[in-house]
Amino acid sequence: MKVILMSRADSAATWAEELRRQAPDLDLRVWPDETEGVDPAEAAYVIAAKPPPGEIAKLPNLKAVLSLWAGVDHITGDPDYPRHAPIVRMVEEGLTRGMREFVLAQCLNAHLKTYEFVQQQRQQLWRPEIRGRHGTEPLVSDARVGILGLGVLGSDCARALTAVGFRVAGWARREKRIEGVDCRCGPDGLQAMLAQTDILVNLLPRTPETEDILNADLFAALPDGAYLINVGRGEHLVEEDLLHALDTGRLAGAALDVFREEPLPGKHPFWTHPKVTVTPHVASITRVRTGVERLVAAIAAFERGETPPGVVDPSAGY
């Protein structure tokens, strides 16, 4: 039984090293150098990060494809993705905690107008009044956060934001229950949530249904001066619609961590827009040590005939 690490990400060597450290008995082969001459029928598992299109489909006896990342669109985006084996998304504590910390910071920054103060500093302006009328400046308990997507990451962020004092609502395709969070679902639920959202956090998975969801119609359903945080995928966002919403004042600002093209191209208007904060896809990063623990545990579960957590629903695509 062979395990293939098939990654076109820079971090492949780091993952291979940690896999060999934690599971020395695993017959691990790193694609492409170590898979030459291997009989495709012997490959039982693929650990994947941006696998080359068509490559996984060549392995007929796969038991599972294990994603290094929380999103699996880097696998399902391939029209020939392996429908003969389950895909398992990465669910690990480091990635969940990292996302929680990043989203908490960005929500606080939206609430505190951190990036507006950064802009003021560039102009050497001293204007405390942008936080509100003196003595009545809002607290986080006055700020309404709406979260798109209530999977592992969205639910965790919802709980963390609630604990800090934000008023939190969330929306998912299917009905969910999270204590202290106003959970909505379906198209009507989305409109209802948007109408009461000051800070919108996108944590949806990327599927054909969610692509382009952050568009002019959605922005029109938000209150004036709302703030957008995109930590989902670049493909969720219609970039021209965002620029228009910012320039007309419909949205007050946006913090974007993901983009249709990464790295963000040199001449892209997001780089220089005064209301846009760009971060280079750093919100959520799978931690290698805890990530490998999950991969090893998932393989062990499959070998025992059990189903590990995080198996993707093929009909939903996430």
Next chain:
Amino acid sequence: MKVILMSRADSAATWAEELRRQAPDLDLRVWPDETEGVDPAEAAYVIAAKPPPGEIAKLPNLKAVLSLWAGVDHITGDPDYPRHAPIVRMVEEGLTRGMREFVLAQCLNAHLKTYEFVQQQRQQLWRPEIRGRHGTEPLVSDARVGILGLGVLGSDCARALTAVGFRVAGWARREKRIEGVDCRCGPDGLQAMLAQTDILVNLLPRTPETEDILNADLFAALPDGAYLINVGRGEHLVEEDLLHALDTGRLAGAALDVFREEPLPGKHPFWTHPKVTVTPHVASITRVRTGVERLVAAIAAFERGETPPGVVDPSAGY
């Protein structure tokens, strides 16, 4: 019995309006317009924000001076400040919560390198690696926050940072106990805490002992690459020492909300320093509604012969 509102801050009218709304029976006089011709012997309480030097000392029968702010150095900085009456600092939920939210945001930003990413954006640089080696990026549980000052605000911030997952230590003049927080005191305790602090938050009161405490000696006791957050007073910081510590790489950055001269003068090097984030004294703001509730309650307590919370210890100066 007369209550004098003696304020040289812009917000005097707002406070007077709210005081009259909440306590219509109070004989409130706003200095200087409404105090002309008033017998100084009739003034029982002064509600003060930057009172003019020598003015409070003229009132012989004062029962208390109530500060609109948490810090009382705007009163005790006057060499003629009224030692014949107790000074009460402002302790109110809005101010405490506001400080908690601001400090939490700045600690997360220091940890996540938010302002370094802002600098990168200006240069159109895509460098996720500044957060650490891929797959081993630190979480807040790896970040050690040290808080100078464990009064109402410092203790509250310590608890909030602990709840979010930071490793938190704190230092105060006197011994304190806060669950989950490594509390230190005395000169040795200060050195021990600094040696293990990645993010230093200053929340000390301003007294003759604490002025200039953020100086080259203190920076030398921090690990290389530590980060400074000053939300205490501008007078705590030796500005040239900070600039030197930033330029030599001893400190990685600083978020400064308070300054020796406010507004920060136009040509000050902090405005343009790439490692300094300037905010215009917005961290902690007394909220008028809850603040007036506290003022009215404090006067009622004194009238019943009781001592309200927040009375300043004259020997300590805070």
